[in-house]
Amino acid sequence: MSNPEWSRRDVLKTLGTGAVGVGLGAAVLDRMERYIVGAHDPDAVAAASTISDVHEERIDLTGHTPLTLVVGAYSDAGRRSLLTRNDVAFVQPDRTLSLFSPAGGRAVRDAPDQVLPWGVDRVDADVAHDEGATGAGVDVAVVDGGIAADHPDLRAALADPSVEGNHRAWVDCEGENCPYPWADDGDHGTHVAGTVAAAEDGGVVGVAPEATLHALKVCSAGGGCRTSDIVAAIRHAADQGWDVVNLSLGSPAASPALEAAGQYARAAGVVLVAAAGNRGQPDSVGYPAAYDEFLAVAATTIDDEVAAFSSRGPEVDVAAPGEGVCSAVGGGHDVLDGTSMAAPHVTGAAAQLLAAGVSPDEVRDRLLATAEDLGASDTAQGAGLLDVAAALDYDSGDDGTGDGTGCPA
Template structure:
């Protein structure tokens, strides 16, 4: 069956329907099958009615599109599987731990408690994360915030390709501030204040995206050679598309860090944190105990401060948020410090070193089966040596 036949099948399946259509991701069997489809797709006449509705996703040899309800299942020798494109959300704070506007009330730089607790200032004697590129797949970033000036490089807006990835939610700006804020005069300082943030806007104003948006974000990070991908979001259902993208990033030597979720569960965490190629992060409070809202247990690789974390916000403001999202940004910052000192470290080596040098946390019934405690930037750098 030819690729032209597949295009005709897609035209029928994507066509206009009075009922709401669902987004799907269509995987091809291998690279050559995908290449043949793309060649036919590129040659298809511009008048081909659904061409603009098909989005190629090269990193997983797939396309995304909406399929009308009741359409004939797509069966073609080139197709491996068809998966629903699931909505996914940034990890919002638990209802008991909602955000609070925060003022700095000081002159000179402010080092948030979490940055101090993981001993980043001690690590700064050796490194501040210079030239390490971090793709923050989130809601974008506030380009005008004084604490992020000089820390932002080229990113992408996957929702509106012609626009900058400007944050219209706040979550991405908060995450970026904890990683790399560097206002030494009168603002906040993050974990790795010389690292470079590449904002990848995959989430809308409400903090919602689709798996295909995330996969395209990971694809952008791989093609633009990020060192780290920060993913402070999650969902309950496993997605093969997302797993394929994460596996590809890991294979390319990119460290993927993800938040575990805020339901206080003892034995289950969200995807993508649940994938073995990801560093999964739970949250601690200032007393070095696991925060009540944090998912915990054997599935967690590491813990980091995530309770009442003050960071950058929209319109030059600051906000205090609690969640495993905030913990994840601390871990990404420490990895930036590591890679600035030892650029050849693999994702597997980084996870192992972080666990080996972590400090015990209370809040688990037993450390048995627990892989790692709370990260410690100073111990990490001592372990790496001169």
């Protein structure tokens, strides 16, 4: 039986009062226009909860910020009422963010069975590997569309699925190859994960091949990702004590909820890395990358140009390979473009630094101070091209590009 599009009036007529059970409330909330309320104190939380048209959801950020976020469905009058309160920081739509890469790939299939992706080589991660630096012991959360649990390049890196909380899904995997709710049904999250931590003996190698990966699935196979789910995933990573969070997603619209989540995670010692966006225009860096709490990553080409699609703006911190990047996908490997592909290079670099004993507060400064100037504007390249070897105090004279944009079948 198909699900009808319910109007607010239909929902309230069916439910009577809007005070629904928890399970049904979440389902109904997904069918309605959602908002996130930033509440400063228990009275504001109670007010936001009381006037929501369905059972609300709460995201408690009070461990590191003044806010509790209440996710609910509100009338125009209800939203106006909340905004008159001094103890309400904001009321924002629970927007759907997008993954920052195209839906399809363009793999080159004449490559060997094992390749060194050009980006991993160009940022000198291979130099770090030769020195024994692998990112071992560092936990990386991939807030995305899931990770393919059975991919041979990633199996060793994935945190134990039998341990509760190691992986989570706010949007369940759908389709034939979904052994877990957090598995990837759209390839994007797996591609990102491969650039972070694919094993050295696999089809491709990642920047930090012995880092531990955690799948936090917030995006559907079609690439839509709700703000409230992303916020909850960031909080989960921080509460678990993980070290780095990769967000290869975003929106042109500002989001105080995402900013608050960033503040929460940074105060907990998490390094946050986000794709700058693919709008290719001045002053177009997306959110959450544009917030100070996140390292905003632009994309470069194999010819050391800033990619035409890469968003520009003063918020860009650093650049990394993002055009023609080969990595893992469900059932094999593929080449994708996007700042989505650039961000995990920086995430892997952050993992390498943390494994070497650099503090979370020093990671950004170290990465920016050792980046290679490509001669582009600061708004396009930030501090320059990521250099993993230089950040670790190794010789960074190797500017190779590995096996180019080749990708194993």
